[in-house]
Amino acid sequence: MDLGLKDAHVVLIGASRGIGRAAARKFAAEGAKLALIARSLKGLEKTATQCREAGSPEVLTFAADMLSSIEIDAAFAAIGAAWGSVNVLINNAANSVGTHGVFEKFKDEAVYTQAYDLIALGYVRTTRAALPLMKQAEWGRIVNVSTTSTASAGPMLHVYNMTKAAMVSMSYANAKEFAPHGILVNVLSPGSIMVEGGNWGEVINSYFAKTGLDPLSPFDALKMQNQMFGEGEGELVWMKRIGYVDEYGAAIAWLGSKTNSYMTGANINVDGGSNFKN
Ligand SMILES: NC(=O)c1ccc[n+]([C@@H]2O[C@H](COP(=O)([O-])OP(=O)(O)OC[C@H]3O[C@@H](n4cnc5c(N)ncnc54)[C@H](OP(=O)(O)O)[C@@H]3O)[C@@H](O)[C@H]2O)c1
Numbered sequence: 001m002d003l004g005l006k007d008a009h010v011v012l013i014g015a016s017r018g019i020g021r022a023a024a025r026k027f028a029a030e031g032a033k034l035a036l037i038a039r040s041l042k043g044l045e046k047t048a049t050q051c052r053e054a055g056s057p058e059v060l061t062f063a064a065d066m067l068s069s070i071e072i073d074a075a076f077a078a079i080g081a082a083w084g085s086v087n088v089l090i091n092n093a094a095n096s097v098g099t100h101g102v103f104e105k106f107k108d109e110a111v112y113t114q115a116y117d118l119i120a121l122g123y124v125r126t127t128r129a130a131l132p133l134m135k136q137a138e139w140g141r142i143v144n145v146s147t148t149s150t151a152s153a154g155p156m157l158h159v160y161n162m163t164k165a166a167m168v169s170m171s172y173a174n175a176k177e178f179a180p181h182g183i184l185v186n187v188l189s190p191g192s193i194m195v196e197g198g199n200w201g202e203v204i205n206s207y208f209a210k211t212g213l214d215p216l217s218p219f220d221a222l223k224m225q226n227q228m229f230g231e232g233e234g235e236l237v238w239m240k241r242i243g244y245v246d247e248y249g250a251a252i253a254w255l256g257s258k259t260n261s262y263m264t265g266a267n268i269n270v271d272g273g274s275n276f277k278n
Pocket residue numbers: 013014015016017018019020037038039040041043064065066067092093094095118145146147148189190191192193195197198199200201
């Protein structure tokens with residue numbers, strides 16, 4: 001299927017590994033031009049190489065921290081100078097290091113404010129910087145990456161869940177405000193993912209090492225998750241396996257494409273069926 005992304009201007013935040021890298025590859029394979037943002041230039045360059053190989057005609061990389069308006073604004077100023085407009089903004093970056101654990105563990109309020117600064121305000125910063133450029137384009141899509149654990153209230157993740165929920169709420173308001181400009185805003189909520197590294201990767205890989213389960217098996221990954229959170233406490237995954245990054249990347253690319261022409265304000269679960277209620 002042609003997603004209508006050939007030569008589209010796509011900005012992907014959190015593209016230095018994981019789901020962001022996988023989504024970048026999918027956009028690249030559709031012939032989109034890419035601006036990749038994260039803090040690690042090394043990770044971004046690896047993604048950029050994969051995107052060029054996959055068929056992207058132009059890949060720009062910018063090392064910028066979402067905690068800094070100055071760095072984010074500078075990256076978008078450079079993108080504006082290069083392209084003049086932006087069609088697609090993918091807000092995928094997050095970092096949950098230090099936020100996993102039971103409610104009583106967290107005595108230091110800085111844990112909450114730091115998480116909010118990155119995941120809620122960070123998405124505000126990137127959206128604010130992208131919007132003028134998106135209004136210059138003929139069509140626009142924003143995809144904000146959340147998590148199914150906001151809806152299922154995953155235990156031991158309340159700090160992360162709270163901040164993602166705030167970001168989801170912003171996305172709904174933005175969907176209404178931006179619709180008259182032809183900019184569709186949707187949320188993609190992943191369930192659990194086979195990650196190449198990253199902060200969740202560090203948590204689960206240390207658990208794999210302790211239990212002897214196979215980190216490359218999506219079936220073992222689900223067993224590990226059930227052991228960590230308690231079966232029934234975490235999500236019951238009807239497909240009996242965890243998702244691969246490319247499965248999330250494909251969903252993000254479709255949501256961020258011209259082919260997605262009549263959906264806005266939606267929150268789509270990509271989770272092996274763990275959250276449907278029918
Ligand atoms: N993995 C899961 O099981 C899972 C489940 C549900 C939802 N999600 C969500 O899916 C998204 C991607 O997850 P993932 O597992 O692919 O994560 P990941 O491997 O940890 O990658 C996170 C990305 O965000 C970037 N990032 C982190 N902090 C940043 C900052 N301050 N400024 C700029 N970029 C920053 C990282 O790059 P640098 O470190 O180079 O900056 C990296 O590119 C996240 O929003 C996550 O919350 C993941």
